Amino acid sequence: MNNYRMHLLVCGGTGCTSSDSLKLVDELKESIEKHGISNEVEVVITGCFGFCEKGPILKVYPDDVFYVTVKPEDAEEIVEEHVIKGRQVERLLYVEPNLKVKLEGQKDLPFYKKQIRIALRNCGFINPEDINECLAADGYQALAKCLCEMSKEEVIETVIKSGLRGRGGGGFPTGLKWKYTSNNASDVKYIICNADEGDPGAFMDRSILEGDPHSVLEAMAIAGYAIGAEHGYIYIRAEYPLAIHRLEIAITQARELGLLGIDILGTGFNFDVELRYGAGAFVCGEETALIHSIEGARGEPSTKPPFPAQCGVWDKPTCVNNVETLANIPPIFLRGADWFRTIGTEKSPGTKVFALAGKVNNVGLVEVPMGTTLREVIYDIGGGIKNNKEFKAVQTGGPSGGCITKENLDIPIDYESLNSIGSMMGSGGMIVMDEDNCMVNIAKYYLEFTKEESCGKCTPCRVGNKRLLEILDKITQGNGTEQDLADLVELGEIIKDTSLCGLGQTAPNPVLSTLHYFYDEYLAHVREKKCPAAVCESLLSYIILPEKCVGCTACAKVCPVPCILGEVKKTHVIDQSKCIKCGACYNTCKFSAIAKR
């Protein structure tokens, strides 16, 4: 056994690997080899650290130094300077933008300061491809405890007591779901892990599976024990190859150790897990659609009741939990339901992982206690709005959610509070918008997504959302009327009221919430035919600002029409009657003399 004195942890999440973190690993190993210290220093690939904005991330143990944006060509310097000579590579430390100081430790970073990592506890800490690292980090201890010390009823009772609620969106109490499935008598039952993460921008489930796959397997086994299921499916989208790869390794290793399979830990409990791949249809995140997809049928939802707990996959009682929910299970058993309740709020205990994206400085994956305010997430953790622009809205809950405005930034995040302001928790997408975002366009963007992802089964979702989108399109084209705004509300409410599944029932939310909070912006589109954020192409014009134009003629040269007039060194003018709004002049001007109005 090697007696390592130092571990170099490199993020092997999908985000960092796509910015060459695996090449960095190779370079590090090569350099370490070259310097003859491979018996002293180990390079470990871990799961996502969450701080994706600054990836690839490299963390040095035991020094607790956190390097950001590390490139493969930095490997040699890190090895020579830090590993061999013990001198930190200053230029790779994270610079706090507000304080302008370099911070070396992970815990020093404001990005991590307000986070409590329960679901992500092992992401960026262990090597997900090595079950030994997982075991060392207390993996499968909770399962052992459940199997050896607790009855099924006690297991379910513990989860109920913890107050854990489904992290996939609905927020249904997980313990009750287990109880209902447990109460339905059947010789065969199933536990399904819903890993069909479909919200655009959300990737917490992927990161958990990539960084800590065993936590999900362990939790599924615990759930299997509690509800009386011997078989589990993980329904995962085929677009998550790395997560699939790590799950496959994890399942193999767990089987080798007998932590999955027959007679687990000699307790007589049998449980195994099978992967099922989805084609990435958003609707397959809906549990009945997911079940149909597992059965090999078209992935479309069916009416509930019957609920999966009564009649699920292969018509057997089935419990469907999402990845993040399951990742919370082992700590609840190791540290107790009471401990879990100390985190978060009364009605929503624990933490929630958010995928922070959009116009915010620190894009990434953050896990915060429920009850944290949006302001804390966006400003303290997210580092505020990019380029000092003004915050306009934040969209939570992805395409099913709604926009939240400045007025509500101090609302503590939990299931109920988000619903009360016309949005929802969803799976935890959080997209920040600034003054440059047109809210009509944002609504259109989300509706385009849900329209595309509608399975086409029920009338309101199939045709209704298409019609909603057509009205929005008409508005952004400058052909909208005030009647259209009333129609959007009327049709949107009916779609919500009549759709078969959650997709249709929530699809109009982005439209309705932006209409509610940004009615003036809609009015500007239909009355004045103007897009205040200058986004809707049909409604904006490009103009040349005389005070900034130096008459360099660059714009006139790229104009394809051409419609830019003016002599050298004199102010140019755009002939609006000819302009096709291609934006070529805007992108060319070096003097910011062309504006969108």
Added chain:
Amino acid sequence: MSKLKSIEELQKIRQAAKDNLDLRSTAESEDRIIIRVGMATCGIASGARTTMNAIVDELREQNITNVSVTQTGCMGYCAEEPLVEVVFKDKPSVIYGHVDAQRGREIVNEHIKNGRLLQNAIITKSFEKID
């Protein structure tokens, strides 16, 4: 790997695995002790690498988990190399000189484990750092 047939077997394999991961847990621990080995050209030339490996090895032997062994650059006292600095939380640091592998192991056993300083090897108990 053979299948685990009892909770005891699980605990055994977990304990074995834990040693490796302790290196990482230490970084966060409250009573963390740091041993810094001077590893500039001068230090390495006078055998600091052997010293450091011995210290790491002895820590493992003694099953001491709250110590991070890190390296540092030239401490500026090249005549006394290899130099080793021991830092207990909230206490002045202690610097030992001429630490070979043998003395490295002594530091672990006496200073770290029993809290007794190796008086004859101490260069200074504390020096001001300007950084």
Added chain:
Amino acid sequence: MAMVNLTINNQKVSVEEGRTILDAANKLKIKIPTLCHLDLENIKFVNQSASCRVCVVEVEGRRNLAPSCSTPVSEGMVVTTNSIRCIKARRTMVELLLSNHPKDCLICQKSLDCELQALAAELNIREIKFDGERARHEIDISSQSIVRNMDKCILCRRCETMCNEVQTVHVLSPVNRGFDTFIAPSLNLPMNESTCTFCGQCVAVCPTAALTEVNNISKVWDALNDKTKYVVVQTAPAVRAALGEEFGAEPGTSVTGKMVAGLRKLGFDNVFDTDFAADLTIMEEATEFIHRLQHGGKLPILTSCCPGWVKFFEHQFSDMLDIPSTSKSPHEMFGVIAKTYYANKIGIDPQDMYVVSVMPCLAKKYEAARPELAHDDMQDVDTVITTRELAKMLKEANIDLMSLEDEDFDNPLGESTGASVIFGTTGGVIEAALRTAYEWLTEETLEKVEFHELRGFDGIKEAVIKINDLDVKIAVAHGLGNARRLLEQIRDGKATYHAIEIMACPGGCIGGGGQPYHHGNMAYLQKRMECIYKEDEGKTIRKSHENPYIIKLYEEFLGEPYGEKAHKLLHTHYVKRVKM
């Protein structure tokens, strides 16, 4: 069964546990409009896709509206079906469907037979508020039986239930998603390249004109108006039990004589009866059965009169092509006899003879075009029209069927027995065959000609009939799903029978894809079945082998049943087809 109490529109009602709000409302005679819903009670299938959302109702304590067709009742439930919220939602659903539907109702094939049209009228829809782009699809006219016009599809999924769950043919299913969803054979193949059996059950339940029959009316008009053609028509047993419905008669009214009169008025040179050929089929099939029984031939023997069933086993059970009877179906036997025996008898060139079949069936259209069902470069049957198409022709010709005086079929191909009439319903063919086989094998007179155990709507019926010392085991299946179950049992050696009758359509030919639309009212099939059996009872001759014209046909022309000439003209072979 436990009863559940609930309140609908302030009226209290109790229904069995597991029933839906719609069932409970029906019990109170509260009408909730539906569209996709289809309850095929007597064959125990319900289309419960809950996809159209027309039947939504308010349930107290529920956030959104509930589809009454698929929401089970619960104790103390309080339901409102006619609030403004429900009415508005319901109207919007229909408007949305119409916004994506061609509005060519005046000239649509299904005009006045369209459930969407009826619903729009019922809900008083006079404008479409949310109009927009319409989905466009190519019309599939590749087959001889079914036209698939997805522009008119409202995705009620009834066809899918029929094709997949009832018939287990698995041809029709949704393709693409969202607004672009449409129903098609897998890989969006044209119908004629799919494993479709053309049973037409999808057409029978389609609420709009998305799935309709291939219309052959103009071909028949052309033939009738062609002076060089001698046009003979034959009518299948089930047609007479349903045609009257198109003219306002009560379901189950037999219109045999009026139908004959109507056909004469249309100008057919002879009006004959497929029933005659059904008697002929029994002669051949019963002989073949006895032959297999006595010579150690392959058993069970399977009936082969149903072309949907024939195509089904050619695709799905191509390893068992040696067990069906080789007898052609009755209307094909009729065609060949008309163009040989009868043409010769009246002295016309068979090339000038044009045979039209009026059938309750869409697969017959496909069958008539099968290349092996021909002789001397002539198809045995030239054109097939359905019961519905005949009704349309009569209406086009301003013939009010119900006011016509009864007339008799022409002879010699118009005489038939009670045995042939019951071909029109499930269990009838095997019952007819038994009446003949029994007498031939025992050389005794069968006094009790009715085999009640072979009648009714059970999916698979079984009976053991003692003939001499032999217990003859009979099975009857109707609906291809039941046929599949039966055949799989036989293939796996789990069941043994001597003879099996299979009809592709639920209820047999009375429920055929070419019959007047029942719109989900399965009482229609029950009535038609009763009508068929009544017709049988009314016949003086009730055994095929006693039909004097059949006896004469063998004497004058065919020789022995199952003999050489009969073999050449009246028997066929089957083709191994892909299973997919």
